[in-house]
Amino acid sequence: MDLNLLLDNLTNPALLFFCLGIFAAFIKSDLEIPANSSKFISLYLMFSIGFKGGQELVHSEFGGEIIWAFAIGLLSAILIPLYTFWIAKRKFGIYNAAAVAAAYGSISAVTFLTTISFLDLQGIEYDGFMVAVMASMEAPAIVMGVLLLAVFAKSSKGAPKINFSSIIKHSLSNGSVVLLVGSLFIGFMASDEQARGIEPFTTDIFKGFLAVFLLDMGLSSGKHLKVFKSNGLSAFLFAVLIPLVNGCLTALISGLFLESEGNSLLLAILVASASYIAVPAAMKLAVPKANPGLYLPMALAITFPFNITFGIPVYLGIINYF
Numbered sequence: 573m574d575l576n577l578l579l580d581n582l583t584n585p586a587l588l589f590f591c592l593g594i595f596a597a598f599i600k601s602d603l604e605i606p607a608n609s610s611k612f613i614s615l616y617l618m619f620s621i622g623f624k625g626g627q628e629l630v631h632s633e634f635g636g637e638i639i640w641a642f643a644i645g646l647l648s649a650i651l652i653p654l655y656t657f658w659i660a661k662r663k664f665g666i667y668n669a670a671a672v673a674a675a676y677g678s679i680s681a682v683t684f685l686t687t688i689s690f691l692d693l694q695g696i697e698y699d700g701f702m703v704a705v706m707a708s709m710e711a712p713a714i715v716m717g718v719l720l721l722a723v724f725a726k727s728s729k730g731a732p733k734i735n736f737s738s739i740i741k742h743s744l745s746n747g748s749v750v751l752l753v754g755s756l757f758i759g760f761m762a763s764d765e766q767a768r769g770i771e772p773f774t775t776d777i778f779k780g781f782l783a784v785f786l787l788d789m790g791l792s793s794g795k796h797l798k799v800f801k802s803n804g805l806s807a808f809l810f811a812v813l814i815p816l817v818n819g820c821l822t823a824l825i826s827g828l829f830l831e832s833e834g835n836s837l838l839l840a841i842l843v844a845s846a847s848y849i850a851v852p853a854a855m856k857l858a859v860p861k862a863n864p865g866l867y868l869p870m871a872l873a874i875t876f877p878f879n880i881t882f883g884i885p886v887y888l889g890i891i892n893y894f
Contacts, residue, residue, distance in 0.1 A: 641835060664866060679845050815845065851871075
């Protein structure tokens with residue numbers, strides 16, 4: 573791994589704002605981002621990246637790289653819940669394991685956005701269709717987590733009755749998915765001239781909003797770390813090692829099928845990330861016995877900061893080496 577690359581990533585203003593949020597939570601500062609403002613910023617980020625992705629998709633050639641990116645992404649969303657559930661159920665029980673498996677098979681859109689910011693700073697090109705790959709990876713992992721629970725809890729007394737149609741509908745109608753896919757379609761339909769009309773909003777202020785959003789994520793992560801302490805070393809190691817293995821393997825495999833360095837990194841970070849927005853919402857409905865005090869801090873307070881600090885340069889280093 574290039575130490576200069578790691579240093580550049582660690583001095584990224586957006587990442588430093590995330591660290592500031594953790595520090596503010598640690599010293600119990602009254603600093604906070606109003607809930608409505610935080611929600612607006614998250615919606616803006618989804619809108620911006622979706623719209624720009626749609627614009628890029630117009631100029632992308634449909635070929636083997638797009639097919640392989642979707643294939644690897646969807647396959648990982650199905651396979652990762654299988655093996656992570658098998659590992660997690662030994663330590664956390666089947667209900668928590670189902671939620672953990674869904675979280676680590678799914679993706680973090682904010683990690684994806686942070687990686688795009690990193691690629692822009694480094695001047696590394698990537699394709700807009702990666703936004704569509706990201707959107708396609710969220711729902712399958714949630715369905716897999718619920719399916720695994722249904723199989724393993726069948727013989728258990730008091731096992732919850734699971735309404736699969738409701739879970740699938742909830743996964744697909746999730747606000748972030750709808751906005752992301754909708755913005756992608758609108759960006760695809762808009763002409764270059766029409767897109768330039770809103771470019772100051774979709775592009776110029778993007779990094780500033782991302783920095784504020786990561787400050788809010790830092791505040792939230794710092795608070796969840798306190799809850800996480802009671803769950804022991806096993807949860808911490810899981811939240812670091814599983815993403816590292818997933819990301820490194822994808823970085824190796826993607827280099828065989830994808831020509832773009834940026835696309836390979838985005839795919840690796842998607843596979844390595846864990847959902848802390850869509851999955852908790854779905855698991856609250858599907859697996860109420862799962863403890864959000866376990867899987868939410870794992871994804872948000874451990875895996876997320878690990879990926880955006882050390883994961884990005886590690887995965888990029890593997891891609892460049894091989």
